[in-house]
Amino acid sequence: MQFEVFTLLPEVFPSYLDTSIIKRARERGLIHVRVHNIRDYTHDKHHMTDDTPYGGGGGMVMKPDPVFEAVETVIGLNTHFNDSLEEPLDSVRDEAIPTPPNPDSNIPIILLTPQGRVFNQTIAQELSAHPRIALICGRYEGIDERIREHLVTDEISIGDFVLTGGELPALILIDAIARLLPDVLGDPTGAQDDSHAMGLLEYPHYTRPPxxxxxxxxxxxxxxxxxxxxxxxxxxxxxxxxxxxxxxxxxxxxxxxxxxxxxxxxxx
Ligand SMILES: C[S@@+](CC[C@H](N)C(=O)[O-])C[C@H]1O[C@@H](n2cnc3c(N)ncnc32)[C@H](O)[C@@H]1O
Structure with missing residues (x-):
């Protein structure tokens, strides 16, 4: 499964993606995570990704043009997929980047937002069935509404609270989805009894000493x-x-x- 992450802060991702089960899943080619810097899709001198809100008010708003261009370039919505345009982080560059399964297929383009449907195990299961998903991380006061209206196909919240950005929510989705994929967990039945997997909380665990x-x-x-x-x-x-x-x-x-x-x- 391939995750395409769009963010203004790509540096947030390597430490978690290079750790433990997720690291091993990447090394074994069970998941691929590509982190795309939205700033690389700006064309002005100052690489502006945000601007003041129309109508006034505090905070900044993420501009639509770099976000559209980043997602369209990588996912191949309006343009052909072009590997050379993406700048994955060094730590994720070393994994062989496969050809995207199908640029025209229904790839969920998910906006992380406190206004989305609240993430749970059922949604993780649902998303784990897709070969490829895109995750857009917001920052500042949020994103220009036209991204939500015309680019995004799904909106997901990780709970009824507000964070400073969508990077942690994106990592949470990647983690929860990855561990449901075949062979990612050492124990093939590992996820079956987990809390929420069967609609119940899991039973208690004990280990040595008795x-x-x-x-x-x-x-x-x-x-x-x-x-x-x-x-x-x-x-x-x-x-x-x-x-x-x-x-x-x-x-x-x-x-x-x-x-x-x-x-x-x-x-x-
Ligand atoms: C400060 S928040 C913006 C919140 C926005 N002003 C609102 O009230 O809906 C900045 C970004 O963090 C992310 N974010 C914050 N809380 C989140 C949550 N509970 N679930 C998913 N993403 C969240 C989103 O990507 C959001 O665009």
Whole structure:
């Protein structure tokens, strides 16, 4: 899967992309992340990417022209894809850049914005099905509205709060989507039981030592009885969700046994 990130601050990305699971996924060619500096698509002497808002008011607004040109050049919307125009960071330059899957296909062009639909595991799943997505990071007071109206195909928020830029949200999307792709996690079933993956919060985890400061790991987890362990984990997941996020139970796929267990929790 290929991520095309458009930003005014490309220097934000390397440290995270060169770490741990995401780094290994890139090295193994499972994901490709290209970070494009919007400033490279300006044509004036001062490489202006922002300007004062029409109608007055504080703050600056990201100009439409460099953003359109960057996305159109890289994604090949109006112009042909042209590798030589992009300036990926040195740290991501070393990965072999494949030919884009299909410049004309429906590549989601996502604006990171506090006004978008709120990101969650279902959206991560949905986006992981695309071979290529574009992520536009805003800065300042935001972007010229014509970018939203005529370039962007989706708007995503990472929560009901306002950050100074879309770079962290973009990294959050890349991380959450990448770990859903085949072979990215060491354990192929790793993402299956995660919180939100099955509509429930995940069960608790324990590791060695079996007893720490007098607090014991549950005996059942050391019993080796996998049927009992599975049942215990399911009930723990149900109980946690019931206590911390009861709203999630309304949408979760529940068996008759699950419903009976929840009934018991309600009456206890
Ligand atoms: C200071 S914010 C602009 C907020 C804008 N004035 C508004 O009220 O909608 C600058 C940029 O940070 C990013 N951003 C801030 N909060 C975000 C959030 N919760 N989710 C996604 N992106 C966010 C967006 O790209 C936004 O354009």
């Amino acid at each position: 007893e720490f400061r007098g607090w014991k790991a549950p005996d059942i987890l050391l019993s080796g009885d996998h049927a009992k362990i599975d049942k215990w984990r399911r009930q723990q997941a149900l109980e946690r969700t019931f206590k911390k996020r009861p709203d999630m139970l309304e949408k979760a796929e529940l068996t008759k046994e699950d419903l009976k267990f929840i009934q018991k929790l309600k009456s206890s």
